[in-house]
Amino acid sequence: MILLQHVGKRYPTGQEAIADVNLEIGEGEMAFLTGHSGAGKSTLLKLIAVIERPSRGQIVVAGQNLATVSNRRVPYFRRRMGIIFQDHHLLYDRTVGDNVALPLVIAGLRHHEINRRVRAALDKVGLLHKERALPITLSTGEQQRVGIARAVVNKPSILLADEPTGNLDPELSLEIMTLFDEFNRVGVTVLIASHDLELIRIMDKRVVPLYAGRLADDPNPTVPHR
Amino acid sequence: MRRPRRQATPRQPHRGSTPNREPAPRRRPTRTRAAGALDTWLLNHARALLFSLGKLYRNASSSAMTVAVIGIALALPSGLYVMLQNLHSVVGGLDQGVQISLFLKRSVDNDALHSLSLKLDTWPEITRTQAVTPAQGLAEFRKYSGFGNTLDALGSNPLPPVIVVYPKLQGGDSAQIGALQKRLQQLPEVDEARLDLAWVQRLYAIVDIAQRAVGVIGGMLGITVLLVVGNTIRLDILNRRREIEVAKLIGATDAFIRRPFLYGGFWLGLFGGILALLLVGMASALLAGPVQHLSALYASSFTLNGLDAVSSLRLLGLSVLLGLGGSWIAVGRHLRDIEPS
Secondary structure (H helix, E strand, O other), rough: OEEEEEEEEEEOOOOOOEEEEEEEEOOOEEEOOOOOOOHHHHHHHHHOOOOOOOOOEEEOOOEHHHHOOOOHHHHHHHOOOEEEOOOOOOOOOOHHHHHHHHHHHHHHHHHHHHHHHHHHHHOOOOOOOOHHOOOOHHHHHHHHHHHHHHHHHOOOOOEEEEOOOOOOOOHHHHHHHHHHHHHHHHEEEHHHHHHHHHHHHHHHOEEEEEEEEEOOOOOEEEOOOO | OOOOOOOOOOHHHHHOOOOOOOOOOOOOOOOHHHHHHHHHHHHHHHHHHHHHHHHHHHOOHHHHHHHHHHHHHHHHHHHHHHHHHHHHHHHHHHHHOOOOEEEEEEEEHHHHHHHHHHHHOOOEEEEEEEEEHHHHHHHHHHHHOOOOOHHHHHHOOOOEEEEEEEOOOOOOHHHHHHHHHHHHHHOOOEEEEEEEOOHHHHHHHHHHHHHHHHHHHHHHHHHHHHHHHHHHHHHHHHOOOOHHHHHHHHOHHHHHHHHHHHHHHHHHHHHHHHHHHHHHHHHHHHHHHHHHHHHHHHOOOOOOOOOHHHHHHHHHHHHHHHHHHHHHHHHHOOOOOOOOO
């Protein structure tokens, strides 16, 4: 589902965020991207979401070589994945329901269809009763769950999450991770950047450790699978 | 067994083989395609139109101020234009008023005066004539000038007999009128044939200048509107930077993001134009009374005209175009700079 071949990313400042990464995440797989801050976790996710373009190598996501995705087509590409951020990027001037509805509005869905899906997504994260609340009135964990609802409301086949539990206590973190696991169970490919090793251990999933822009301790570090 | 290799085992082992497809966030062909591209496009436009209107309403006070600036900026040249149109109709009336005054020799008596007047009436270049005997002239002068007492002191009537000749004008051809004046001058009864054309020409020149000035002022104020709208939309874009970033991250196209801002400019232009129309209408209404009074003093039936329907529509259209143009400039310049990072 996600395939990286000799991918490198050097920022214009000269900083080399990703040195040479070969990685394959299978369809329906769930994996954790770990490493210290600055190891390149976020950059890797950004490359997959085409927020950044790689300096070297190629990336194939859902059968599509990202080099062939023009900037004009990037929005349509992004609609096929859900992205979750550490600071959840909610818009505070609108209700929880409207926040979750945004991807559907962008996709141009009908009003009743939007309502239906928003409620389904909120129900899934256990926040249906907060549909009309403003995000500011929610706890951090709830806000993160709204962010997840927004990411999945469009029914993406890939979920990318950058430190989704960064601000949460262990209990809430586990709750969020369980949520990701549930999405994974119904076939969504999930890639989570996290440095919460304890949590990752509990989840018992594939771990992709990054160290200074390279895969560390990867049993099969160089040759990507075809 | 934590790394399913190649061709990705779609579901992971411990989950068993019966994935429970929940109704919630699981993929199904989206309705987007079923709805049709055109429908979606229209829907998106309608949403952006209403959304931008709602936004104006929510920021009522600042929107009102922007609209006021646009309205006043457009009302000024429009008002001047209205004044100019009215001036044109006044001056147009004067066109017909070009006349040659024939001051006859004192020896010409009233009978000769009238027969000469009738004779001139038959000339093809002359529309009509009007004979004024010395006595009539004196009466008129007494009536309009307010110097009646002074005239009494003179004892005798100093005024010569006069024939006022109204030439047939063909497009204000002054050469032709000049030739007519010369012919009249050569008549034996005529002492002097005076053509009062110069002041009409000067008036025309002044109106021309005024017209040009209104054009220049209008142009400058049009640019002002463009900049005001552009700046308003620019601030709006900067204020909503986060929202734009988020929208881009979850798959909004540039067109989708651009649309509400463009419609924002559209609304500002439309409301500004409507306000300008109201202001011009109010100003015309306020001036109508005094103008009527003045024209009555000149024994004229002139009435002040406001903007006609076509000009009003043109003003609205121009205003909307300026609004759209201003927001287009701002959107083009600033939206590109905002990229999620």
